[in-house]
Amino acid sequence: MPITLPRTLPAYDVLSREGVMVMGKEKSAQQDIRPLKIGLLNLMPKKIQTENQFARLIGATPLQIDFRLIRMTEHQTKNTAADHMAEFYRPFQEVRDEKFDGFIITGAPIEHLPFEEVTYWNELQEVMDWTQTNVHSTFGVCWGGMALLKHFHGVDKRMLDEKAFGCFRQQNLEPASPYLRGFSDDCVIPVSRWTENTREEIEAAGLKVLLGSDVVGPCLVEDADHRALYIFNHFEYDSGTLKEEYDRDVANGTPINVPGNYYPDNDPTKPPQNRWRSHAHLLYGNWVSEIYLTTPFDQSLIGQTSTDLRS
Incomplete structure (x- = not known):
C-alpha cells in the first residue's frame, strides 16, 4: 500500500521517481481502509532532505501511511523556506489533541548543549509526555532518542573526545526481536555524533539494547514501557549524507576525520558506498508492521489499550 503525501510536497515527486508507492490525499480518501497516521517532528535544519529520507523508509511497506509533518511551535527554522x-x-500545539499510530522525533545538531539549555526543551518535554497518551509507538532518532532517554529515565548523554563519524558495524543482540526480523547477525550503519549513551546506563534503566557496537556503543534501544524505540545512529541517511557533512567541515576549516569505513580505500575522492540501505528498510518496515499489528483500529483508543492487540 502507498504512503499518502500532498502532491506538492517535494518528496511526492522524488519518491514517485524511485518507485515508492505514493498516493495523493484525494485518492486516499476514497479507499475504505484506515491508513496508519505517522507524524514526523522534524528538528533537523535541512527539512526537505530529512522529509525525503524518512518518507522513503516508512513509505516502502505495503501499508498505507498518512504522513504528517510537525514542527516545534515557537522555534523558527533558518534553513528552509x-x-x-x-x-x-503544523506546529505541535495544533496537533496536540490528535492521535497518532506512530511518531518520529528526529535528531538535531545541538549536541554540545545541555538539554535544559535548548530553547524548545520545555515544549519538547511536553511532546514526549504527550506521546504516552496520544501516540501508539514513538521512534526517537539520534539526539531525539537521547532526549527521550533523558526525559523518561534521567540518563544523560556524554560528550565524546572526538566525533564518532563513519559507518560502523553493529551486532544483532536480540535476534528474536520483531523489530530485527530479517536482520543479519550484524549490520553497518552511518554514525555522526559527538555524544553517546553507555550500555551499562541504558540497561540499568531497565531498557533492552537491540543493536550495539564495541566501538561506538549502543545503537538501537527498546523502551517497552513507553512504547518507544531509540536509535542513536542514522539508517535514514542517503548515500552521500556523510560526504556532505565531511565536505562542509573541510570547506569551513573545521577539524574532521575522513568518515571511517565509508569511502572505498578510505579515499574521499572516490564515490562512497551504501551498505546500510537494506537494513534501513527492514528496520522501519518492521516498526511500521508492528504498529499495524498492535495499534487499535479505533484511533480514539490509542494510549489507552494494551500494546499487544494481535492475540
Missing part, C-alpha cells in the same frame, strides 16, 4: 514550512508543517 518559510512558504514550505507554512504549507506542509
Whole structure:
C-alpha cells in the first residue's frame, strides 16, 4: 500500500521517481481502509532532505501511511523556506489533541548543549509526555532518542573526545526481536555524533539494547514501557549524507576525520558506498508492521489499550 503525501510536497515527486508507492490525499480518501497516521517532528535544519529520507523508509511497506509533518511551535527554522514550512508543517500545539499510530522525533545538531539549555526543551518535554497518551509507538532518532532517554529515565548523554563519524558495524543482540526480523547477525550503519549513551546506563534503566557496537556503543534501544524505540545512529541517511557533512567541515576549516569505513580505500575522492540501505528498510518496515499489528483500529483508543492487540 502507498504512503499518502500532498502532491506538492517535494518528496511526492522524488519518491514517485524511485518507485515508492505514493498516493495523493484525494485518492486516499476514497479507499475504505484506515491508513496508519505517522507524524514526523522534524528538528533537523535541512527539512526537505530529512522529509525525503524518512518518507522513503516508512513509505516502502505495503501499508498505507498518512504522513504528517510537525514542527516545534515557537522555534523558527533558518534553513528552509518559510512558504514550505507554512504549507506542509503544523506546529505541535495544533496537533496536540490528535492521535497518532506512530511518531518520529528526529535528531538535531545541538549536541554540545545541555538539554535544559535548548530553547524548545520545555515544549519538547511536553511532546514526549504527550506521546504516552496520544501516540501508539514513538521512534526517537539520534539526539531525539537521547532526549527521550533523558526525559523518561534521567540518563544523560556524554560528550565524546572526538566525533564518532563513519559507518560502523553493529551486532544483532536480540535476534528474536520483531523489530530485527530479517536482520543479519550484524549490520553497518552511518554514525555522526559527538555524544553517546553507555550500555551499562541504558540497561540499568531497565531498557533492552537491540543493536550495539564495541566501538561506538549502543545503537538501537527498546523502551517497552513507553512504547518507544531509540536509535542513536542514522539508517535514514542517503548515500552521500556523510560526504556532505565531511565536505562542509573541510570547506569551513573545521577539524574532521575522513568518515571511517565509508569511502572505498578510505579515499574521499572516490564515490562512497551504501551498505546500510537494506537494513534501513527492514528496520522501519518492521516498526511500521508492528504498529499495524498492535495499534487499535479505533484511533480514539490509542494510549489507552494494551500494546499487544494481535492475540
